[in-house]
Amino acid sequence: MIKHFIYCRKSTEEEERQILSIEAQLAELRDFAKQNNLFIVKEFTESKTAKEPGRPIFNEMLGEIEKGNASGILAWNPDRLARNSIDGGRIIYLVDTGKITSLKFPTFWFEATPQGKFMLSVAFGQAKYYTDNLRENILRGIRQKIRRGELSAKAPLGYFNEPRLRTIEPDNKTFNKVKEVLRVFATGNYTLSQIRDKMFSLGLVGPKSGKKMSLSSIEHILKNPFYYGHFLYRGELHQGSHKPMITKKLFDQIQQALKDNGKPRKKPKVKDFPFLGFAKCGECGYAITAEKQVKKSGLEFVYYHCTYKSKTQKCSQRSFLREEKFAKQIKEQCQKVSLPDVWRDRFLNKLKEWENENRQTSDLFAQNLKKKVEELKTKISRLTDAYLEGTFELAEFQQKKNALTSEKKTLEEKLSDFERKGNHWLELTRNWILEANQAKNLALQENFSEMKNFLKKIGLNRQISQQKLSIDFKNPFDLLANVPAEARGEAPSEATNSIWWTIVDSNH
Numbered sequence: 001m002i003k004h005f006i007y008c009r010k011s012t013e014e015e016e017r018q019i020l021s022i023e024a025q026l027a028e029l030r031d032f033a034k035q036n037n038l039f040i041v042k043e044f045t046e047s048k049t050a051k052e053p054g055r056p057i058f059n060e061m062l063g064e065i066e067k068g069n070a071s072g073i074l075a076w077n078p079d080r081l082a083r084n085s086i087d088g089g090r091i092i093y094l095v096d097t098g099k100i101t102s103l104k105f106p107t108f109w110f111e112a113t114p115q116g117k118f119m120l121s122v123a124f125g126q127a128k129y130y131t132d133n134l135r136e137n138i139l140r141g142i143r144q145k146i147r148r149g150e151l152s153a154k155a156p157l158g159y160f161n162e163p164r165l166r167t168i169e170p171d172n173k174t175f176n177k178v179k180e181v182l183r184v185f186a187t188g189n190y191t192l193s194q195i196r197d198k199m200f201s202l203g204l205v206g207p208k209s210g211k212k213m214s215l216s217s218i219e220h221i222l223k224n225p226f227y228y229g230h231f232l233y234r235g236e237l238h239q240g241s242h243k244p245m246i247t248k249k250l251f252d253q254i255q256q257a258l259k260d261n262g263k264p265r266k267k268p269k270v271k272d273f274p275f276l277g278f279a280k281c282g283e284c285g286y287a288i289t290a291e292k293q294v295k296k297s298g299l300e301f302v303y304y305h306c307t308y309k310s311k312t313q314k315c316s317q318r319s320f321l322r323e324e325k326f327a328k329q330i331k332e333q334c335q336k337v338s339l340p341d342v343w344r345d346r347f348l349n350k351l352k353e354w355e356n357e358n359r360q361t362s363d364l365f366a367q368n369l370k371k372k373v374e375e376l377k378t379k380i381s382r383l384t385d386a387y388l389e390g391t392f393e394l395a396e397f398q399q400k401k402n403a404l405t406s407e408k409k410t411l412e413e414k415l416s417d418f419e420r421k422g423n424h425w426l427e428l429t430r431n432w433i434l435e436a437n438q439a440k441n442l443a444l445q446e447n448f449s450e451m452k453n454f455l456k457k458i459g460l461n462r463q464i465s466q467q468k469l470s471i472d473f474k475n476p477f478d479l480l481a482n483v484p485a486e487a488r489g490e491a492p493s494e495a496t497n498s499i500w501w502t503i504v505d506s507n508h
Helices: 022-035 056-066 085-096 114-147 175-185 192-201 215-222 248-259 323-336 341-357 359-388 394-421 424-445 448-458 477-481 494-507
Strands: 003-009 039-046 072-074 102-104 159-162 167-170 230-233 236-239 288-294 300-306 459-465 468-473
Touching: 003 022, 003 056, 022 039, 022 072, 039 056, 056 085, 085 114, 175 192, 175 215, 175 248, 192 215, 215 248, 230 394, 236 394, 248 394, 300 323, 323 424, 323 448, 323 468, 341 424, 359 394, 424 448, 448 459, 468 477
Parallel strands: 003 039, 003 072, 072 102
Antiparallel strands: 159 167, 230 236, 288 300, 459 468
16 A cells, blocks of 8 residues: 655745645545545645745655655645745656655646646646746735835834835834934934833833844844835835935934944043043043142142053143133133124124025025936936846946935935025024124133033033143134134224124135
C-alpha cells in the first residue's frame, strides 16, 4: 500500500483569505483519505506563503519522500503545494524519478502519466500566474495611492489608519504628544535615552510590550519625513496628502540634533556666584570657576579664575578677577551695544517709511520663490522621464529625486512663511531697536542678572584674559559696539548718520 503524507498550508496574505483554514483542510483531507482507503503516515501543516521557495515544513516533507519514507502526497489543491516555478518543478521531478507515485487532491485529478504530469504543470503554472497577476494589480493600486499622496503602509506613531477611507489621519490621543517630543528634541537638549524617558512619561510606549520603546525605534521616528508631509516608499521621497505634524525647518533641526548625538547642554550650577558659566578662559578655553576668600579683616570677596583643567597645555592665567570688577566690565559691555532714546525714535520712524517702500519688493521676492518651485517641479518631471528611458540607474535616480523633492519642500515652506509674515525683517529690525534701547536701561538700573542674560543672547566667545572680559557680538550688535564714543550722544549729527543707518541696513 502506498504511504501518503498530508500537506496543509494556509497563508495570512490577503489573496488567500478565502482559502479553507488548516483545520478545515485537515478535516476534509482525512475524510477523503478514509473514503479512498489511503494510508496516511504523517501530517505536515504550515502557515507560510508559497509565492517564493524556502518553506521549511514543505522542504522537510520532500526530504522524507526522497528518503523513501512515503511516496504519495494528499493536499487540498495543487496551489497548496506550490505557487512558484522551483517548488513546482521539484514536485514534477520527484514524479519523473519515481519518488512520488501518487498525488491526490479532492479538487483535482492526477495520474503519473505524461498527460497527468502536463496537467499538473499547467495547474502549477496557473497558480503562479494568479500570484504574479495579483501582485501586479496590488502594485498598480499602490502606485496610484502614491500619486494621490497616500502612504500604503502602517501609520507611524501619532497617526492611525482610517479603515473606511483607507487614509492616514492624526490620532487625537497621541498626535500632540509626538509633536511635543519632536519639538523638544529639536532644541538639542535631549539625548535619545532622555527623549525615550520623556515619551514614556507621556504614555508613548511600545505597541506590543507596553514598555519603553527601543532607541532604534525612536531614532526611526525622529528621521521619518512623514511628520513634515512627505514619505519614503522603496527609498524614494514622495509628497503626502496627509496633515503634517511639523515643518520641514523643524525636521532639519531634528536631523542636526541627531547629528550632534543629542548631547544636552550642561546648565551651570549657579550657587552663590551670579556670573558662573558666563565666560571661559581666554587662553586655554576651559571654564571659569569662582571661589570665596575671607580676608584677615573678616570681609568676604568672590573671585573668578580659570579651572586649569587642560591636560595638553599649561594655562598661565593666574590672576583672579574680583566679582565687583567683573560686574563693572559686564556693565561696560552692555553700554557698548546700547541705543539712546533719540535714536530709537528716529529709527522707528524710518521703519514706517521702509514698510511702504518695500511692498513692491516683497511681491517680486514671492514671485521669484514661486518660479523656483515650478522649476524644481519641472526638473523632477524631466528626471523621472529620463529614468524611465533608462538614462539613470534606480539608486542614482532616487538620490537625485530625493534631493530635488527636499529642496522643493524647503522653498515651499519658505514661500508659505513669507506670505504669512510678509516683510519679517522689518519686525526683526524693530525688535533689535527696542532690545538695544533696553540695554541702556539695564545698564542704568545695574540689573546684572538681566545684563548677563542679554549679553549671552547677543554675544559669542565670551572670554576672560588678564582680568579683562571680551565678547564677540553677533550682527548687527557688532556694528553697534564699534560705534565711536562721540557718536553715542543724545544730539545726533550728520557725521554719525551713516554709521547708524549701516547698522539698521544689516538687519535687512
